[in-house]
Amino acid sequence: MYPGTWASRTPDKPALVMAGSGRTLTYAQLDERSARLARYLHDRAGLRVGDVVALLSDNRPETYEAYWAALRSGLYITAVNHNLAADEVAYILRDCGARALLVAPSKSDLAARAGVGIGTSLTFEGDYEEALAAVSAEPLPEQPHGEDLLYSSGTTGRPKGIKPPLPAIAVDEPGYVYPTVFGALYGFGVDTVYLSPAPVYHAAPLRFGGVVHALGGTLVMMERFDAEDALRAIERYRITTTQMVPTMFVRMLKLPPEVRSAYDVSSLRTVIHAAAPCPVDVKRAMIEWFGPIIHEYYASTEANGATFIDSEAWLRKPGSVGTALMGTIRICGDDGAVLGPGEVGTVFFEREQRTFSYHNDEERTRSTQHPDHESWTTVGDLGYLDEDGYLFLTDRKAFMIISGGVNIYPQEIEDLFSLHPAVTDIAVIGVPDDEMGERVVAFVQPAPGAVPGEDLAAELTAYARERIAHFKVPREFLFREELPRTPTGKMVKGRLREEYART
Structure with a gap:
């Protein structure tokens, strides 16, 4: 399913609300505007299935118009980190081969300094609105499912583009991985009100917002994270589900007790965290505060595998990131041999087939592969399995000190x-x-x-x-x-x- 499904059933329901300003995009508006943008990119800009549209934007409603325009027309969407320097932005735009660029007004100077000649460039609120008005709202006659082509954060080197194959389905057909796997795991549905406090250019916020829209919930997006503002948004919008990173937990826990207790967070049913390791003391404190509704998954932008763990299991296995959700976990030594319980090695996920490649970098793609098994891949994390199959991470291989x-x-x-x-x-x-x-x-x-x-x-x-x-x-x-x-x-x-x- 996709926004068009819900535009026909609940057209006036908010698909997206900005937490600070209250600016709202209904499902009818999201469906129409993404359909218009998809048609503009196809009819006026000449993009075809497999082409790339890039997004350079802060958190704002138009980001999901762009996201769904790409996903309903067989395009790749590359959301670019707007905190990068101009030459870093230019590298990503060149590397992904973007044929169109959508820019927030606040990032137009950065786009200009990046200096990459792209055939079609539109700035939200300006020529973007003119472009949408110039084309029909009728959806394209065929709507093959698109995908994201996102870049790693570059914590250990130059950002890497992760390019999965396009899904072999139409946008209104079931089977897309994120709603299928995470929607079911965390109970997303029409009653979900999801708070997204992180930048939309990152994989998890972008994809989970898409899951909310695919399953008919409401996405509440913060303009930027602030610990007290997050609590304020939870109370104001009666948030049922949110996803945060451990640094956000730490900032919330360090609020004065009288601030923390001033907000009603009883609407929360599920609090998800991922993206970075969570210290045991921090997670235990969050469970004590919010209750046993803290859920964790371990995955990567590469989506080569995933684990999950709920509060009950974590309290029995403190520090674990859980058991396998996608793929089979293999812990391997430097020689590729599979290690036993408690032995630290490189974390591989075994899948039926390889699920990703690094764009324009065959050597780096090969470096993620197990020496003896093509479908076993790693993103370079180290860890071990205990005797019950729970994964414990120790660190990134690149960060280990000898x-x-x-x-x-x-x-x-x-x-x-x-x-x-x-x-x-x-x-x-x-x-x-x-x-x-x-x-x-x-x-x-x-x-x-x-x-x-x-x-x-x-x-x-x-x-x-x-x-x-x-x-x-x-x-x-x-x-x-x-x-x-x-x-x-x-x-x-x-x-x-x-x-x-x-x-």
Whole structure:
């Protein structure tokens, strides 16, 4: 199903509401406007099945007009991170081969600085409205299902385009993976009111908003995340379902108790989290606050596999990301051999066939494949399975520190400080060391009121030495006003390594 299904049944129902302004798009409007845009891209811009339309926008209703225009005409849609520099945006636009670009007014200067010549470029609220008015609202005679072509956040290098095959269905036919898998898993339906607090260019917010529309619910989209504003939106719109990342949990938990208790969150039925590892203490605190409605899945933009876990199972297996939802989990050593329970290795998912490739990068695509099994793929995470088949992640392979021949996982150290009152954010990296190979260094964003310097470093060192093995304790604490974390919660450690190398 798709918005057209619900436009015929509940035309005046809100398909999308902006949490701050209250600006609303009904299903009738979403269906008509996405149909007009699909026709414009086909009839006037000449796009055909398999072509790419790019989106450079902040959170606004038009983003889903663009999304559904692509999905109802067999196009790929590439949502570009608008926080990137102009040359990074230009790289993605060139790499994906975009034939059309849709731009928010606030991002028009960025698009101009990117300087990529694209045949069709429309700015929302301006020539975009003229383009929609110039074509028929009649849907295209054939509406093959489109897909997204999204780029990784680039936390370990240049962003990678993940290009899945186009679904072999029409847009109004069942079988699209996200409504089928996640819609059923989390009970999405016509009574769902879903709060999306994250940037729409990221995979999970974009796709889950599409799931809401496919299944007839209402999507409430925040213009940008703010911890108290999120609570305010939950109360105002009687939110039933939301998805957040652990950094959002941390910011909400650090609100004053009187602020947290001031809002009615009893409408919530399901709170989902993903995108980044969640410290055990943080998740336990969220379950205590919201109740046993916290659900987690582990997946990636590549969608090569997934796991899931609910609160009840997590309380029995704290720290786990759950059991397999899509694919079979295989933990493998560096030689490709399958490891036993409790042994840390690379996390592979076995599927019936390969589900993705990296656009224009065959070598990188091959690097994700198991040496002996073409349908086993990995995105580079490390972890282990326990005896009951529950997956525990230890870190990204690219982030692991080897000091004196011992493996150290930065995630464990970062989790330790997640709720420390003097720490707003922390990132742990390994830096070259003549004696040990690598040594552990922590970059810290102090909490308001905490004074960076030797005394704070000594306090954090003592805190860590009481709780983890001494060889894991950072040898240096470097204080920064802000750390380079993406809006979806992932730390861009490459920038920190570059910064340290320059010192």
